Amino acid sequence: MPSDFDKPYDPKAVEPEIYEKWEKSGFFNPDKLPKKWTKTFTIIMPPPNANGALHIGHAVFVTLEDIMTRFERMRGKKTLWLPGADHAGFETQVVFDKKLEKEGRSRFKIPREELYKEMLSFTLENKKIMETQLRKLGASCDWSREKFTLDPEIITTVYDTFKKLYGDGLVYRENKIVNWCTKHQTTLSDLEVKYVERKDPLYYIRYGPVTLATVRLETKFGDTAVAVNPKDKRYKNLVGKEIEIKTLLGPAKIKVIADGAVDQKFGTGAVKVTPAHDPNDFEIWKRHKDEIPGPRVVIDQYGRMDLREFWDRPNSKKYHGLKVMEARKIMEEDMQKEGLMVKIDPDYAHAVATCYKCGTILEPRILPQWFVRMTAKPSLRDLAVRAVKKGEVKFIPARTEKIFMHWMKNLRDWNISRQIVWGIRIPAWYCGCAEIIVSPDPPAKCPKCGSKNLVQDPDVFDTWFSSGQWPFATLGYPNGKDFKTFYPTDVMETGHDILFFWVARMIMLGLYRTGKIPFRTVYLHGLVRDKDRQKMSKSKDNVIDPLGVAELYGTDALRLALVIGNTAGNDIIISEEKIRGYRNFANKIWNATRFVLQEIKKSPPKAEKSDKIKLGKLKRLVKETTRDLESHRFHHAAEHLYHFFWHYYADKVIEEMKKKPNPLLLLEFHRTLIKLLHPFLPHITEKIWEELPGPAGGKNKKLLMIESWPKP
Numbered sequence: 001m002p003s004d005f006d007k008p009y010d011p012k013a014v015e016p017e018i019y020e021k022w023e024k025s026g027f028f029n030p031d032k033l034p035k036k037w038t039k040t041f042t043i044i045m046p047p048p049n050a051n052g053a054l055h056i057g058h059a060v061f062v063t064l065e066d067i068m069t070r071f072e073r074m075r076g077k078k079t080l081w082l083p084g085a086d087h088a089g090f091e092t093q094v095v096f097d098k099k100l101e102k103e104g105r106s107r108f109k110i111p112r113e114e115l116y117k118e119m120l121s122f123t124l125e126n127k128k129i130m131e132t133q134l135r136k137l138g139a140s141c142d143w144s145r146e147k148f149t150l151d152p153e154i155i156t157t158v159y160d161t162f163k164k165l166y167g168d169g170l171v172y173r174e175n176k177i178v179n180w181c182t183k184h185q186t187t188l189s190d191l192e193v194k195y196v197e198r199k200d201p202l203y204y205i206r207y208g209p210v211t212l213a214t215v216r217l218e219t220k221f222g223d224t225a226v227a228v229n230p231k232d233k234r235y236k237n238l239v240g241k242e243i244e245i246k247t248l249l250g251p252a253k254i255k256v257i258a259d260g261a262v263d264q265k266f267g268t269g270a271v272k273v274t275p276a277h278d279p280n281d282f283e284i285w286k287r288h289k290d291e292i293p294g295p296r297v298v299i300d301q302y303g304r305m306d307l308r309e310f311w312d313r314p315n316s317k318k319y320h321g322l323k324v325m326e327a328r329k330i331m332e333e334d335m336q337k338e339g340l341m342v343k344i345d346p347d348y349a350h351a352v353a354t355c356y357k358c359g360t361i362l363e364p365r366i367l368p369q370w371f372v373r374m375t376a377k378p379s380l381r382d383l384a385v386r387a388v389k390k391g392e393v394k395f396i397p398a399r400t401e402k403i404f405m406h407w408m409k410n411l412r413d414w415n416i417s418r419q420i421v422w423g424i425r426i427p428a429w430y431c432g433c434a435e436i437i438v439s440p441d442p443p444a445k446c447p448k449c450g451s452k453n454l455v456q457d458p459d460v461f462d463t464w465f466s467s468g469q470w471p472f473a474t475l476g477y478p479n480g481k482d483f484k485t486f487y488p489t490d491v492m493e494t495g496h497d498i499l500f501f502w503v504a505r506m507i508m509l510g511l512y513r514t515g516k517i518p519f520r521t522v523y524l525h526g527l528v529r530d531k532d533r534q535k536m537s538k539s540k541d542n543v544i545d546p547l548g549v550a551e552l553y554g555t556d557a558l559r560l561a562l563v564i565g566n567t568a569g570n571d572i573i574i575s576e577e578k579i580r581g582y583r584n585f586a587n588k589i590w591n592a593t594r595f596v597l598q599e600i601k602k603s604p605p606k607a608e609k610s611d612k613i614k615l616g617k618l619k620r621l622v623k624e625t626t627r628d629l630e631s632h633r634f635h636h637a638a639e640h641l642y643h644f645f646w647h648y649y650a651d652k653v654i655e656e657m658k659k660k661p662n663p664l665l666l667l668e669f670h671r672t673l674i675k676l677l678h679p680f681l682p683h684i685t686e687k688i689w690e691e692l693p694g695p696a697g698g699k700n701k702k703l704l705m706i707e708s709w710p711k712p
């Protein structure tokens, strides 16, 4: 009978067939593994955003997490890798906005319910594609436990957490100055702000007896004070006094105040205070509330001048409705004509806050938003810092701990309100009195004023607020059997770019809600770059589609290419040549198997003389591979196996056997190597295992995925 091994290796035929066998076996589900396997090993998969195809970064996490999962499963652990999909709030909103734009539509013109429905079906469609793709990458995760961030039970957990935080005074709603994207019409958290270096004119303007410097000339209409440093001798006699100034809207009076936050070295040491449009000025106003007028809004939510407050003043209509940058230019000219401009420094370099998605310069706004209190006592921050200091959560690479601690030190309260429809709606109700009712269902009436006219907060949660609860939410906290069995989980493996967005928040919220850390080890991988170390992007035309190359060269080859040379926290270099190289390796393994099968057929293994030197080398390899995998040095284990197989086993041992056959030794080598290679190249090794005789002769009956790991 001709065997598959008479032909060259064909991953396209083998890989889907093998995956189906695994899935049918039920062994992805820890409950279906042998009863005596009791020690658990758990990874919660970072749920990919269900708004597009998987990219190469996803293939990295699938590969690394699958290696760990398969290794621990073969070591006899009750292994759970729980998959999921993320509705991905603002991220998906941005993707969907672009889709609408192409269709000549705008989300701002679609009724809420309708838009939500449309986005849900878009997301569920993508989710299905994503699941197929995860299967294609060989992920041995338990599909029976798959979760979606908008599953009703997840939302219930998120609501419970919000309610508890509210009860503990750790979330609050306040009218504060926040980051606002005029294109996306939503606020953003501090982490979603991208600072870019820009050169802009710095204007020195005349304010009565004072000259002050500003870049954002247009905010001038919203000034409510002039501030100087209390130590600044130049302005000592002006502090506390009202000065008369000439403005583009006519004469006005403004007060000079002293505040320690003013930098004496910036410009002339005197600055204007615009509390409605600058976060620092907002803080200054809060400290001087009794002395100066409150915020005066002069820019609207679309980034246009709003001067209705000055309607009775000459010229106000001239600037009203202009875009910020247009207004700045015209005001510059007008102020020069009026003699209000002292000088202009044309190339002032400064950092500008922009939207991390669209690059639009953010216009700070004052809005009532929900904030998570991060640094109050007892604080979420302290919980996390303490756990990390005690070594309860370990980072790989270790240098991450320092970065983590630094960020925690500089934390500010976290704005979790978003003005989009895509997400979990904030379960807070208002009626017009000061009372806020936090409840998932509409309350019958306000307990304070009795009003039955309650409206729900229109905003949704920052998606990271809900995904920050992912490990315990997916396991059914507090009463789920899975929570009791699998929490705390073992490893959180994810990209280092979301250390603060996600990992830090999971640690804080996990500890707050369950009293336990969510995971013991955090493994962070780097960014995937091309062979010239360039970031992959459509515009550079250097994007490698993981599914495309898997189709061409096999998933196993792609996986090995993503592991070898990939050290924790550092960029991962990949190219098609590299993947092709590992396809050749798969062929090498396949051809070696053909030889082994032929040899064994010729003379079945019996008690041949053992070869202590060769077996000693093999034993050492088992030991080192095990140690490398235990300490998460996947690249090291993979490289080692590759070289051993190719340059020692194939080039030396097999060549020698051609002259001096020793089928028993040959089979021992082959069985051990196939087992060791399984976590890295799961499909081809499983296929080979089917054909390979067991130590007592006859084909292997058990799947390789649950075979026992070679004893070191």
Ligand SMILES: [Zn+2]
Pocket: 181, 182, 183, 184, 355, 356, 357, 358, 359, 360
């Ligand atoms: Zn934006």
